[in-house]
Amino acid sequence: MSDIAARNAALRQPWRSLRRQREGAAFGIWIFLGSEVMFFGCALLTFAVYRSLWPDAFAAAARETNITYGTVNTALLLTSSLTMAAAAEGAAAGLRRLTLCCLAATVAFGIGFLVVKGFEYQEDITKHLVPGAGFRLEAPQAQIFFAFYWLLTGVHAVHLSTGIGIATVLGIQAWRGSRMLASPAFEALGLYWHFVDLVWVFLYPLLYLGGRS
Amino acid sequence: MTGLGEERPASTAGIWRATLPVWAGLMVLLVATLVGAYLELGRFNLVLSLGIAVAKAALVVVFFMQLKRPDPLLRLAACAGLVFLAFMFTLTYADVLTRAPPTQPGTVMPRSIPDRPAAGQRAF
C-alpha cells in the first residue's frame, strides 16, 4: 500500500500515470541529448576539418598532452557511469541504501575527475600550452589543437559540474526523504551523466591518443 | 514494476550482476585503446581508437542508458541527433575536400606572428 502511496506522491501534473511520466522524463532527456550531440558535434566537426588539414601539427600537439592524467580520468568517468547506472536501477527498484551509496560514489568520482583535471590544467599552463604569445610549439596550427583542447575539455567540465550539482541535490533530497525513489529524476540524471561520460569517451582518443605511435 | 514494462533487476545483487560486466568490458576497451595508440599503424591509429570509442559508447548506450529496452520512442530520439550530425559532416566535407586550390586554407601560408594588433575587445 505504501508503495502505491509513494508512487502517487511522485506523480505530477499533467501526467495520467507514473509509467507515462517516466517515459516522458526519459524521452525529454533523450531529445535534449540529441541537442547536445549536435552541440558537441559542431565543435568536433571543426576539430575534424582542421585535423584533416594539418595532420602533422595536430599529431605533434597531441603528444604534448599528459596521457597519464587523461587515462586516469577516463577510468574515473567510466567507473562513475557504473555507479550512476546502479543508482538509477536502485532507485527504480526502491533500494534506498544502494541508491544513496551509489549516488555519493558517483559524485565522488566526478569531483575526482575535476581535481585531476585541475592538476592537468596547471601543468599545461606551466608548460606554455595556452595558445598565444610564448606558445611551446613552433607550428602555428598546433595552437588550433590546443584551442580545441581547452575549449572541449572546458565545456565538458562545465557539463560534468552541472551533473555533479544535480546529483548532489537529488542525493540530499532522497536522503531527507523529500524526493521519492520512484521519481523519474534519477533515471533522467543517469541519462545525462552517461552522455557526459560518452563525450569524454570521444575526447580521450582525439585529444590524448593522437601521435603516440 | 515502476518502469516501462521491462524486466529490471529488483535486488542489489541483481543490479550489480547486470552492470559490473559492462564496466569490466569498458575497462578492457580502455586498456586496448591505450595500447593500440602506441602501435605503428599509420593513419589506422585514428580508425582503431575511434572504433574502440564507438564500441565503448555502444556499451554505455545500450546497457547503462537502457536502449536495450524495447521502447521505440527512446530509440528514435537517440538516433535523431546522429542522423543530422551525419548530414552536417557529409555536406561540410563535400566543400572542404573539393575546394579549388586558391581557396584552400593552406594557400595563404600561416605565419607565426605572436600577436597581431586587433581592435576587438579581450576579456583579459
Add this chain to the structure above:
Amino acid sequence: MSGITAERAIPGAPPREPSYLTAKTGLASWLLTTDHKRIALLYMAAITVFFFVGGAGAVAIRIELFTPQADLLSADAYNRAFTFHGVIMVWFFLIPSIPNILGNFLLPLMIGAKDLAFPRLNLASWYIFMAAGGLAVYTLLSGGVDTGWTFYTPLTTAFSNGNVLAAAAAVFVSGFSTIATAVNFIATVHLQRAPGLTWFRLPLFVWAIYATSIVMVLATPVLAMVLALIFAERAFGIPIFDPLRGGDPILFQHLFWFYSHPAVYIMVLPSFGVISELVTCYARRRVFGYNFMVYAILWISLVGFLVWGHHMFVSGQSLFASLAFSLLSFIVAVPSAIKVFNWTATLYRGQIVFDAPMIYALGFIGLFTIGGLTGLFLASVPVDIHVTDTYFVVAHFHYIMVGGAVSALYGGLAFWWPKITGRLYPEGWARFAAIMMFFGFGFTFFPMFIMGYLGMPRRYHVYPEEFQVWHVLASAGAVILAFAYLLPMGFFAWSLIWGRRAPANPWGATGLEWQTSSPPPEENFHTPPVVEQGPYNYHPEHAGPPALEREQHQPQGRQP
C-alpha cells in the same frame, strides 16, 4: 451551424466559471504560473516589446535611406542599427513569435491535454528568454554591434569595435529557451494526446509546431557552439577561425548557416500551420490532401537542413559543393509548392468569407509565393552571383519572414483572439488593417527586388542617386506597414474592455480548442475530450461540392 459549435454550458450551472484569466489573481500568480496559457501571454508581452525595439532599428534604417546622403546616421551607427534590427527581429521576435505565443497557448488545447508535458520547464524557458532579452538590450545600451546579424569572422573575432561578446551571449542564452520549449512541445505531442487523437488526426498547426520543434532542437545547439567558438576566440584570443594560424573562416560560415538556414524554417513552418487552420475554416472546406500537407511539413524540416550552402556561393566554397547545395535547394522548394497548391485547392469551391484572418491568410499565400519563387532565383548559382548581397536578397527574405511569418502571426492572433481573451475584435477595423498590411508590405519590399536587381548593395547607408526613387517608395511603404502593425495592437487592446463577449466557437471552426469555453478554464477542458474523427471536418469526407448545381449559400463564419 453544426453541433460542434453548441456551447458546452450546462443549463442551471453557474453562469461563468472562472477562466484561466480570472482563476487566480495577483502578480505572483502570473510570474510563477505553470499554466501554458498564462505563459503564452507572458511571451506575448515580452515579444511585443522586442517587436517595438527591433522595429525602432527598422525605422532608423528607413529614415536614413530616404536620401542618398548620410544625414541621420554615421556609417558606424548605421551598421549598428541594421545589426540590432536583425538580431532582435530574428532571435527575439520571429523565432519565438508563433511557437511561443500561439503554440504555447494552443498546442495542449488542440490535442486535448491539460498542459504541456513539463510545465515548470515551460516557465523556466520564459525566464531564460527574458534573461537573454536583457542581455540583448544591454548590448544596445553599451554601444551595439556592427557586424551584421551573421557574426562573420574574422570581422567579429578580430576587428569589430562593437560589443560582440554581449550580443553573442544574448543569442547563446536565448538558444536555451528555444531548446527547452522545443523539447517540451515534442514530448507533449508524443505523450499527451487525447484518447483517439491519432497522428493523422492532428491539426496541421500541431504538425507544424512539432516539425518546428525538431528543427529547433537539432539546429539551435550548432549556433550555440559556433557562437561559443567566436566568443572564445574574441575573449581569450585562442585561434579557431584565425587564417594566420591555419584557421578557416569559411568553416564558420558553414556552421553558422547550418543553423541559420533551418532557422528560416523555424520562422515559417509555424506560419504554414496557422494558414492551414485559417484557410479551412473560412473556406468551410476540408484541407486538400491532408496527408501530403503532413509529409510536406516533415520533408521541409528534414531537407531544410541540407541546403545551407546556398548562402555561401560567393564565399570561396568549392564549386562542387555549390552545385550540390543548389540542387538540394531546388528540391526543398517542392514541398513548399505542394503546400501552396493545396491551400489553393482547398479554396476551390469553398464558401469563402473574407473575414480579417482569411485576408491575412490569402495575403500570406501571395507574399510567400513571391518570396519562395525569388528564393529559387537565389538558389541557382549564376543568378545568385549577380544578386548576392544586394537588396534582392533583402527583399527575398523579408517576403518570407515578414510578409509570411508576421502576416500569419497577425492572422492567427485575430483568429484565436476570442479563445485567448474571450472577446471579439472589431471586424471592420481588422479587415482594414489586414488589407493595409498587404499593400504596405508590397510598397516597402517590392521596390527592393528592382533596385537589388539593378545592383543596389545591402548594408550601405549612402547610395547612388539613381536608386533614390526606389528607396523613397520603400520608406513611404514602411510608414503604411508600421501603421498596419500598430492598428491591430490598438483595437486588440480596445476589445479587451469594450469588445463583445465571444461564445465558445465564434467561427464555427472544428478543432478541440473550440470545444472548451472562451477563455478556457484553468484545466483546459471541463470534461476530458475524446476524438472520434479527423481534423477539418467541415463537410462529409467524400462528399465534395456538387459538380453541376450551385451550392446553396449558408450563413457561416461570423453570426449576423
